[in-house]
Amino acid sequence: MAALVLPAALLVFTLLVAPMALLARISLNHYSPTELMVEAFTAENYIRAVADPYYQQVLATTLGVAFLCTVLTVLLGFPAAYWLARMESNRKSIATILTLLPLLVGNVVRSAGWMALLGNEGGINAALRALHLTSGPLQLLYTPGAVIVGITAVVLPYMVLTLAAVIESIPRQAEEAAANLGATASTVFRRVVLPLSLPGVAAGSVLVFILCMNAYATPLLLGGPQFKMMAPAVYDQFVRGNNWPFGAALAFILLVATLVLTVIGSMALSRRYRG
Amino acid sequence: MAESRGMFFKSAVVASYALMLAPVVMVIIISFFRQEIISFPPEGLTMQWYVNAWERREFARGFVTSLQVAAIATAIGVPLGTAAAYALARAKLPGREAISTLLLGPLAVPGVVAGTALYMFYLRAETWLDQDITATLSGLVAAHVLLTIPWTVRLVTASLQGMDRSAEEAAANLGARPPTVFMRVTLPMLRPGVVAAALFSFIQSFENLELTLLLVGPGRTTLPVAMLSYLEFRMDPTLAAVATVQILLVTAMMLITDRFVRLSRVI
Numbered sequence: 001m002a003a004l005v006l007p008a009a010l011l012v013f014t015l016l017v018a019p020m021a022l023l024a025r026i027s028l029n030h031y032s033p034t035e036l037m038v039e040a041f042t043a044e045n046y047i048r049a050v051a052d053p054y055y056q057q058v059l060a061t062t063l064g065v066a067f068l069c070t071v072l073t074v075l076l077g078f079p080a081a082y083w084l085a086r087m088e089s090n091r092k093s094i095a096t097i098l099t100l101l102p103l104l105v106g107n108v109v110r111s112a113g114w115m116a117l118l119g120n121e122g123g124i125n126a127a128l129r130a131l132h133l134t135s136g137p138l139q140l141l142y143t144p145g146a147v148i149v150g151i152t153a154v155v156l157p158y159m160v161l162t163l164a165a166v167i168e169s170i171p172r173q174a175e176e177a178a179a180n181l182g183a184t185a186s187t188v189f190r191r192v193v194l195p196l197s198l199p200g201v202a203a204g205s206v207l208v209f210i211l212c213m214n215a216y217a218t219p220l221l222l223g224g225p226q227f228k229m230m231a232p233a234v235y236d237q238f239v240r241g242n243n244w245p246f247g248a249a250l251a252f253i254l255l256v257a258t259l260v261l262t263v264i265g266s267m268a269l270s271r272r273y274r275g
Numbered sequence: 276m277a278e279s280r281g282m283f284f285k286s287a288v289v290a291s292y293a294l295m296l297a298p299v300v301m302v303i304i305i306s307f308f309r310q311e312i313i314s315f316p317p318e319g320l321t322m323q324w325y326v327n328a329w330e331r332r333e334f335a336r337g338f339v340t341s342l343q344v345a346a347i348a349t350a351i352g353v354p355l356g357t358a359a360a361y362a363l364a365r366a367k368l369p370g371r372e373a374i375s376t377l378l379l380g381p382l383a384v385p386g387v388v389a390g391t392a393l394y395m396f397y398l399r400a401e402t403w404l405d406q407d408i409t410a411t412l413s414g415l416v417a418a419h420v421l422l423t424i425p426w427t428v429r430l431v432t433a434s435l436q437g438m439d440r441s442a443e444e445a446a447a448n449l450g451a452r453p454p455t456v457f458m459r460v461t462l463p464m465l466r467p468g469v470v471a472a473a474l475f476s477f478i479q480s481f482e483n484l485e486l487t488l489l490l491v492g493p494g495r496t497t498l499p500v501a502m503l504s505y506l507e508f509r510m511d512p513t514l515a516a517v518a519t520v521q522i523l524l525v526t527a528m529m530l531i532t533d534r535f536v537r538l539s540r541v542i
Contacts (some may be wrong), residue, residue, distance in 0.1 A: 001361075001362055001365060001366040001453070002362055002366040002367070002368050003362070004358040004359060004361060004362035004366070005358070005359045005362040005363060005366070005368065005374055005378075007355045007358065007359070008355040008356055008358065008359035008378055008424050008428070009359065009374055009377055009378060011355065011420060011421070011424065012377055012378055012380055012381060012421065012424055013377065015393060015396075015417060015418065015420075015421045016380055016381055016384065016389060016392075016393075016421060017377070017380075018396065019389070019392035019393045019395065019396035020384070020388070020389070020392045022392065022395055022396050022399060023388070023391060023392035023395055023396075026395055075287070076287055076290055076291045076294070077291060078287075079283075079284045079285075079287035079288045079291070080287065080288050080291035080292065082284075083284075083288045093533060097529055097530070097533060098292070098295075098296065099292075099295065100529060101296075101299065101522075101525065101526060101529065102295045102296060102298070102299050104478050104482065104525045104529065105299060105482065105518075105521060105522050105525050106482030106483075106484065106499055106521065106525075107482075107484060108482075108484060108499045108502045108503050108506065108518075109298075109299070109302060109482075109502070109518040109521055109522060110298045110299065111298075111506065112298070112302055112502070112506055112510055112514055112515065112518050113297065113298025113299055113300075113301040113302040113518075114298050114301075115506065115510035116298075116301045116302065116305045116313055116510055116515065117297060117298060117301050119313060119510065121312065121313055121314040121315070122313060122315075123301055123315060126314070126315030126316070127315075130315075149294070152294060153294040153295055153297075153298065156291055156294055156295050157295055160291065160295075185281075210383075210385065213385070214385035214386065214387050214388075214485075216386070216387060216484065216485050216488075217484055217503060220503075220507070221503070221506050221507070230387075231385075231387040231485075234387050234388075234391060235387065235390075235391070235488065235489070238391055238394065238489060239489070244395065247391060248391065248395070251387065251388045251391050251392070252388075254385070254387065254388065255384075255385065255388050258385065
């Protein structure tokens with residue numbers, strides 16, 4: 001019976017682990033404009049990526065956007081998750097579908113929606129003009145703000161669903177008992193609901209942060225040509241640049257930066273949770 | 276004071292759902308606008324863009340390719356993932372934790388990293404095998420099977436954990452051999468989990484972008500990649516019509532899944 005695990009394990013090993021080992025090896029190769037990739041064992045791609053001000057800026061932008069979006073997602077997602085978790089069961093099914101639907105239709109479709117909303121002739125500018133709040137169109141699309149709104153919207157369902165699962169496991173009686181003993185709504189929230197849902201906040205933030213760091217379609221479509229995040233920069237090296245060793249090094253820098261910050265973040269959160 | 280806090284809570288809930296749903300709703304609305312350049316209010320409503328979208332070959336072929344890839348990848352990945360989940364739950368496996376981490380790996384590795392790694396791997400394998408892999412149906416299917424495994428393992432494991440084992444034991448006591456027990460007792464009881472896994476796998480494959488992006492080629496593009504290349508130049512009602520078809524397909528599949536398993540319980 002144990003052999004039943006083999007086909008799936010072999011498949012994941014061949015199509016994920018082996019390719020990543022190969023990518024790691026390629027990141028140590030040398031690139032020459034005439035011969036493209038030359039077999040070597042050098043850290044030059046990593047050094048170039050870390051030293052180049054352009055890529056420093058790209059990484060800084062990516063980190064900034066990921067932090068901001070994660071914080072926004074927690075602040076917006078918590079009330080939504082609480083609302084979803086404490087809902088009556090027959091309406092809850094519909095609300096869950098409405099939370100899952102945007103997640104499952106894909107990033108490209110949602111980016112298209114934001115383009116239609118944020119464009120100069122788009123929904124938001126048309127509404128502002130109809131209300132006589134603005135005279136000319138506001139530049140909303142192709143701005144960093146558009147990317148932040150777009151990514152926050154993309155990752156929000158993950159946070160809401162993760163938090164809702166944790167909040168659901170908090171017995172209502174705990175809240176009711178605190179309220180009966182005279183705690184105000186905000187005290188119940190601060191002293192009962194929030195401490196008990198911190199593991200969910202940690203898990204949700206980690207998941208969302210990883211997704212933000214690696215966002216591809218949203219920054220590409222909503223950010224405009226000047227705005228660069230890491231994931232599109234990695235693909236550029238493979239599609240346009242043909243500099244595979246450098247692209248591979250960028251991919252690993254992105255992976256390591258994501259992992260290190262995720263580990264630090266969840267350690268800090270879990271320490272607070274225990275204390 | 277309590278009043279204003281309640282208001283804050285309600286507005287955060289409304290803002291969250293507006294952010295999540297507004298772009299989806301907007302795409303559907305735009306797809307019926309008569310004018311080609313998006314502007315409000317609409318000059319009239321039409322279904323013309325759906326015809327247009329179907330007549331654009333990249334969308335029609337992308338749609339068919341995406342359906343094919345998702346269907347084949349699901350048909351391969353769900354049985355493999357179900358078998359693996361069953362073995363993980365029931366067999367005495369050395370290194371169970373490590374295997375489980377490996378199988379959930381495709382969910383944890385960012386799509387950009389996995390996508391570029393797979394592209395390099397395919398190019399290398401093409402040289403070894405002297406055969407095309409990128410831009411072929413089998414190359415795409417293999418990549419997408421990778422997406423279906425972690426979802427299947429996760430959903431089927433959840434059903435296995437919630438399952439009452441006494442029926443299996445009764446069948447075994449009555450003389451049924453292990454394969455018979457699995458086919459006649461375990462598998463029927465796992466049906467909701469397997470159906471959910473199949474539908475989720477299909478959707479994950481159908482909408483995947485990052486893993487697919489470098490593996491497509493001229494004449495063989497998936498729908499999300501075709502939409503992305505189009506959107507890099509413009510957003511118009513034709514694209515909105517294509518996106519609306521994808522939204523309808525995903526909604527239909529979710530509603531079917533919800534009949535088998537309560538979605539609010541499996542995610």
